[in-house]
Amino acid sequence: METLDVNEHRFASVISDINKELQTKGYLSEDEAVGSSMAVEMTCPVPKAKVQLRQLMSEMRAQNYDVIIFATYRTACKLRFLQKQTHLHQIDIWNMIEAVRENGLHVLEPGAELEADRLEHVLTTAFSQLNKRVPLTQAVPVDRCVALTTNWLMSAYDRESTGHIRAFAVKVALAHLSSGKLVDKLRYMFTLISDTTGHLIRAKFDEYLRDLLMLPAAVYEGTSFRYTEEASRTFFDTKPVTVNDFLSVMTAIPGRQCLMWLPALNRMAHVENVVHPVQCEACRRSSIAGFRYKCRRCCNYNLCQDCFWRGRVSGNHSNDHDMKEHTSFRSGSKQIGRSIKKSLDCVPSSKSHGDSQLPHFPDKPQKTLDMSFIVPPTPASVLLNGPKDHSSTHSLEIASLPQSPQTRGLRKRAVSGGTESSHIDDEHRLIARYAARLAADENKAVSTPRVAG
Numbered sequence: 065m066e067t068l069d070v071n072e073h074r075f076a077s078v079i080s081d082i083n084k085e086l087q088t089k090g091y092l093s094e095d096e097a098v099g100s101s102m103a104v105e106m107t108c109p110v111p112k113a114k115v116q117l118r119q120l121m122s123e124m125r126a127q128n129y130d131v132i133i134f135a136t137y138r139t140a141c142k143l144r145f146l147q148k149q150t151h152l153h154q155i156d157i158w159n160m161i162e163a164v165r166e167n168g169l170h171v172l173e174p175g176a177e178l179e180a181d182r183l184e185h186v187l188t189t190a191f192s193q194l195n196k197r198v199p200l201t202q203a204v205p206v207d208r209c210v211a212l213t214t215n216w217l218m219s220a221y222d223r224e225s226t227g228h229i230r231a232f233a234v235k236v237a238l239a240h241l242s243s244g245k246l247v248d249k250l251r252y253m254f255t256l257i258s259d260t261t262g263h264l265i266r267a268k269f270d271e272y273l274r275d276l277l278m279l280p281a282a283v284y285e286g287t288s289f290r291y292t293e294e295a296s297r298t299f300f301d302t303k304p305v306t307v308n309d310f311l312s313v314m315t316a317i318p319g320r321q322c323l324m325w326l327p328a329l330n331r332m333a334h335v336e337n338v339v340h341p342v343q344c345e346a347c348r349r350s351s352i353a354g355f356r357y358k359c360r361r362c363c364n365y366n367l368c369q370d371c372f373w374r375g376r377v378s379g380n381h382s383n384d385h386d387m388k389e390h391t392s393f394r395s396g397s398k399q400i401g402r403s404i405k406k407s408l409d410c411v412p413s414s415k416s417h418g419d420s421q422l423p424h425f426p427d428k429p430q431k432t433l434d435m436s437f438i439v440p441p442t443p444a445s446v447l448l449n450g451p452k453d454h455s456s457t458h459s460l461e462i463a464s465l466p467q468s469p470q471t472r473g474l475r476k477r478a479v480s481g482g483t484e485s486s487h488i489d490d491e492h493r494l495i496a497r498y499a500a501r502l503a504a505d506e507n508k509a510v511s512t513p514r515v516a517g
Contacts (some may be wrong), residue, residue: 129141142284144239144329157242160417172231180214183217184211232271240326298320343366345381
């Protein structure tokens with residue numbers, strides 16, 4: 065049935081193209097072309113969602129990402145394209161978490177299933193809040209973004225076309241496709257797959273890894289990055305895994321083979337607007353945008369990301385040479401100063417460069433604050449009218465308690481503290497009376513008309 069629907073959709077698109085060509089050549093009027101196209105569309109039972117999703121995939125193929133020889137960058141480019149088309153790259157990870165919580169997904173079990181309507185509510189909340197934060201000129205079309213994102217997520221995680229998607233898969237996909245630091249996204253994921261003691265649950269990690277690797281599979285890269293139980297067991301040893309262990313493994317470069325695309329996707333989002341004033345030796349462009357790759361063997365040999373990803377070389381350089389990826393540019397003076405600093409640093413650091421950049425978090429989860437005992441602010445009416453005298457009521461409540469050693473102590477403290485509390489109450493009454501007098505004088509001065517001299 066799916067093949068039949070696809071063929072009918074292709075037939076409808078071919079007829080539409082033919083009508084447009086006949087109309088441009090003058091063989092067919094505009095009304096006849098529109099009527100023919102409407103007749104074909106009425107006979108085509110393909111839903112609008114499938115047509116929209118198929119158009120998105122065709123636009124991704126038109127970018128010609130498949131010519132990239134490295135699966136890591138090829139997968140990252142495809143997912144980055146989907147981020148931009150759905151405008152998920154404009155929503156921060158914290159705002160996405162807020163949208164998930166507002167729709168009650170944080171209280172659901174990981175195996176709970178959502179219908180497409182509820183997924184649309186989550187996305188509507190996220191994109192509507194985005195439009196409130198950005199200027200009107202940068203507002204996104206909410207309906208289109210919601211429909212496109214919903215269709216793509218349902219096609220990626222609902223392979224059997226049941227009309228349902230698991231809540232945990234929604235959290236994994238939306239968290240990693242939103243903008244923000246990779247460390248923040250992984251910390252959020254760790255809260256979903258850890259217990260109350262702050263240790264990783266292996267079964268939930270397997271589920272997380274399986275759902276995470278569904279993203280490359282959705283852009284036809286499942287053969288390069290597929291989930292296997294053997295690979296899942298090699299991530300961590302037998303000791304309890306804390307949040308710092310989880311972050312160090314997941315952010316390692318180079319990391320596990322199945323997750324090499326994940327850091328590349330987050331690095332790609334940060335270097336899109338970076339410009340290196342260096343000439344590419346392959347395509348000869350004067351400046352390099354994005355990633356810059358410098359050969360460790362050839363002297364001052366730089367390649368842009370398009371040439372390096374596609375294997376373009378020049379001169380004596382070969383693809384077998386070791387290349388270093390640069391995400392920023394340093395001038396000659398900065399490089400000389402850095403080399404001098406390295407030469408003067410006689411004592412090497414005990415931590416590696418990657419460990420120094422990775423922040424350290426408490427291994428045990430912090431307790432949430434108990435807000436039930438916080439005293440609310442005093443209303444303005446109480447300040448103006450004066451505080452009520454609760455000393456007599458409090459004394460009556462203490463006197464009504466049964467005879468016990470504890471109640472005797474309460475009575476003694478109440479009697480001894482009576483004098484001090486009375487002084488405080490007198491001060492409060494004086495302050496309230498003075499504030500009320502000032503307010504009355506001000507109102508009287510405003511209401512009294514001025515007499516013309």
